[in-house]
Amino acid sequence: MPPNQNSEGPDKKAGETPKPSPSLKGMLWQAIKSDSSRAWYVIRNTRFKQIMRDSPFEALSAIVAVIGVVAVFAYCVYVYYNYFYSRQFTRYPEPVAQALRKALYFSNYDPDPQRALKYYKQALELCDQEGLDHFSDDVMGIKIQVAAWLEKIESYQNAISVLENLLGDCKRWVEVMEKSAAEGTLPKLVPAPAPKEGEPASPEEPRESYWAKRTRLLAKAVGISVKLANLYSDEHVLERELSHERLVWAVETTLREMERRAKDGLKEGEGAWMSPEEIGGSLEALAQSYQDKSQYHLALPLFFQALRLCQEPCHMAILMNNIATSFAEHPLIAPGDAPVHSMMEESKSWASAAEQRASYLAAAQRWAQNAITHASEPRGDARTPECDQACAVALSNLGSVLAMLGRNADARKKYEQAAALSRKFGMEDYAVEAETRLKSLPPASSKA
Template sequence: MASRQLHTIRALPARAARPASSQALGARPSLQPGLQLCARARCPPRHGPVQLHAFVRHSSTEQGPAQSSSRPTFRQPTPPTIPDILRKGFNFTAIFSAFGRGGFRKAARQNPGEFLFALVILGGISGVVAYTVYLYFNYFNASQFTRFPKPIAKSLRRALYYTNIKPDPKLAQKYYKRALEQCNELGLDPFSDEVLGIRIQTAAWLEGIGNYNGAITVLGGIVNDCLRWVDVMEKSIADGSMPKDGKVPVPKPTPDQQGTTSSDKPSEKPEDEYIPENLWRKRSRLLAKAVGTSVKLGELNADEHVMQSEESQSRLTWAVETALREFKRRSDEGEKEDEGPWMSASEIGGALESLARNYEKRSQFQLAVPLLFHALRLCEDPCHRPVLMNNLAASFAQHPAGVALSMPAAPSGSPEAAIKTPTTREFYLQSALNWATNAYTHAVDVKGEERTSECDEACAVALCNLGDILALVGKPAEARRNYEECVRMSKSLDFPEGVKQAEAGLDRLNKTTKPS
C-alpha cells in the first residue's frame, strides 16, 4: 500500500553527489557542523539543534529492532469542530465562484444527477424563503394586526392561523374569545371599527365552518349594540345632556398634571393629541354598520341551511328603510358639522338588490321589480348593471298578469305618473325580452380593464334568459339557437351553472316541440 509522501527535508539523490575525480572543477562546499551526509542511503540524517517532527512514525522506535521492518503507521487527523463545519458549509465564495467562468456549465456536465438534485433543493429553499417573507408582510406584520396592542395582535394571529392555515375550530374559538376579552381588559372602545371588526371576523369564521346559527347570533349582537348606542346618543342630545353639535369636551388637566408638565417644554404641542370622535360622526358610522350587518343577517337567514324567510325579509326591509330614511333626513336637514358621509350609492343599491332577491325567492315579483329599478339607477359598476338587467328580465317574465306595475321615482305631477302601464301577460313578456337584450348588449360593450368575469357570465345568463322568454312567446327555433349559444359560451368560460340552465331549457324544448 503506497503511503502519502510528506514534505520534510529531502536528501540529495545519489546521482547528485560528485565523484572524487571532479574536485578539479572546484572544492566541495563544506556542510554545516550539525548536518552531515551519511555514506549509506539508509542511514537517517543526524539532526542538530533544530528538531524535525515527521508525520510518519516507524514502529521500530517504539517496539524494538524485532519489528523494524514493519509497515509505518499514520497519525489520525484531528476531527473538525462544529464551527469549522459551519464555516465550510456557509462558504458562499465557493458557491458564487461555481456559477462564474463556466463553473455552472462544468458542474452540470460532470455531475448531471447531483446538479439537478441541487437545483431542486435550491428552488425549494427559495420557495420557502419567499413564502416566509410573504407571510411576514401579509400576515404577521399586516396592518390588521399592527393597529392593535401586542397581546391582542398575538391572539388574533393565532386565531387566524387556526382559521386559515391549520384549521382547528376549538383553538380558533379560544383565541377569538381571548382577543375580545383582551380588548375589554385594555380599555379599547367596544364600538371602534377594530373591535367590531373582530366580532365580524368571528361571525365570518362561524359561517365558514357551517355554524350558521352561531354567526347569526354574533351578527345580531352587533346590530343590537350599535342601535342601543345610537338610541342613547339621540336621547342625550334631545334632553340636553350632550351638546347638540356632538363635540365631546376634552377634560382639562388637573393642577398636579399641569405642574408636572410645566417643567417640560410648554411651547411644544404634543404630537399625538387625542381628540374624541364627534358624536354625530360616530352615530353615522355605527348606523351604517348596523345597516350593513342587517343585510348580511337577511342573506344568512335566507340561506338554504337556515330557511328563515320571515326573519330574512324583516332584516332586509329594516336595512333598506333605515338607509333611505337617513338619506332623506340629510337631504332635508343637511349634514351636521363633522357628521361624515353616509352610505354610498353602491352600498344602498346593494341593500335594495338583496331585498329584491328575497322577494324573488318568495315569488313576489311585483315587489322585486321597483327595487331592481332603484338598484340599477344607483349601480356604478359597468359589469354589475347587466346582472341587474337580467334580474329585471326574469322578474318581468314571471310577473303576474293583472297586477299593476309600480314605476319607481315618478313624481306625482309628471306625465310619467299619469301613464298607466298595461297589465297583460304579453306586455310583461315583451318587457322581459327587452331587458334581456339590453343585458346582453351592455355586457358585450364593456371593454378594457373594466371588464371582469361578471360581464362574461352576464352574457351567458342573458342568452339563457332570451331562450326562456322566446320559448314562452312561441318562438322555439330562436329559443333553441340562444340555448345552444349559451352552452358553447358557458363551456368556454368554465361556467357550469350556465351550461346546466341552458341544457335544461333544451330538454324542455324537446319535450314540448313536436317532431317534424
C-alpha cells in the first residue's frame, strides 16, 4: 500500500512536484548498504514511520529478515574464528597456520583438490623452514590429515602412499634409536634455547626423552599400520595380503613391546604403552583378517585375547559371536597342534575326527548362547546398538550350529527369532541372511 500523499514535510515548497515515496524494498536495501549511522537515521525518519503505519506486517517481516541476516553473519564470524583460530592452528607458527587454514578451507568449505593439495604441501615445507621436528605430533598430524583428506576424495593409493612413507619414517627412527641405545651412543638432549632479547620468557617445557619419543612413535606406527590394513582391505583397493601383513606387524609389535616392558621394566621417562582398548582393537582386527582367510584356528586365540581386554558389555557379545563362528568353522587339526587346544581339556580324549568335530560344535553352541545372554543384559546407557546386532547375529549363528548338529527343528526356531528380531531393530540385511539360512533347512515335515 503506497504512503499517503498528504504526508509531505512542512518545508515542502509550493508547486514542487512531490518525490515518490520510497518502497519498502528500496528503503531496506539502502539501510543495509549504508553505514550504521545512516541506517539508524533511515529507521527513524518519518517515511519509515509511515510505512510502519500503512504496512506493519511487511515492515516487521523485513526487519526480522534483516536481523536474521545479521545474526547469521555474526554466527559465521563466530564459527570462523573459533575454528580457524583454535588451538589446532595457533600451536603452529603463523605462516604454517595460514597455509593450513587455506588447505582446510579448500578441503571442506570450498572443495578444490588442487588448491588444497598445494597448501598442504606449502604447510609441510614451512614446517621445515620453521625448524619443526619432523616426528612431532604436530607435523605428523598434518601428514595424517592429508591422508584422511585423500581418502575422503577417494584417492586411496595416494592416501596409502602418504601413510606408508610416514610408517617407514617412524620405523627407521625407532630402529636407529634402539641401536644407539644398545651401543651406548645416544647423543645428549640439547636444552631448550633461551628466549631472545626482548622476548618474554615462557615456562620451559621438559624435553622429551629418547625413550618417551620411542614409545610415542612406536604407538603411532602401530596405529598407522592398522589404518593401512583398513585401506588395503577397502573394496576400492583389495590388497588382502598387504592388509594382513600390516595387521600382523601391528599385533606382533604391540605384544613384543608388552613383553619387553614386563621383562626389563620401564626405562627412564618411557611412559605408558597402548591402552587395553587399543591393544584389543589390534588383536580383533587381525583375528577378523584370519577369519576372512578362513584360518579360524588362528583367529580363535586372538579373539580370546581381545575378549579379555574388552570392557564394553555389548562389544563383548560381538566378540563371543566371533568365537562361536570360529569354533563352528574350525578345521580338524591333530590334538595339540591348534593354539586353542590348550584351552580345551577334552582335546586330550578325542578318539576320532567325529568326536573332535562334535567338541568344536559344542563349544560354538556355548559361545553363541553366551553372546545372546550378554547382549540381553545391558540396560539404559550401557545398551548400545551393538547389543541388538550381537543378539540377532548370535541367534542366527546358534541356528547354524544346531543345523550342523542335525537339530533342524531347533535351528528353524532360532532362524525365525533372528529374522524377527533383526526386523524389529531395522536390520534388514541380517533378517535376509537369517531367512536365507532358514530356507536352506530341509522342509519342516522332514525328520529332524
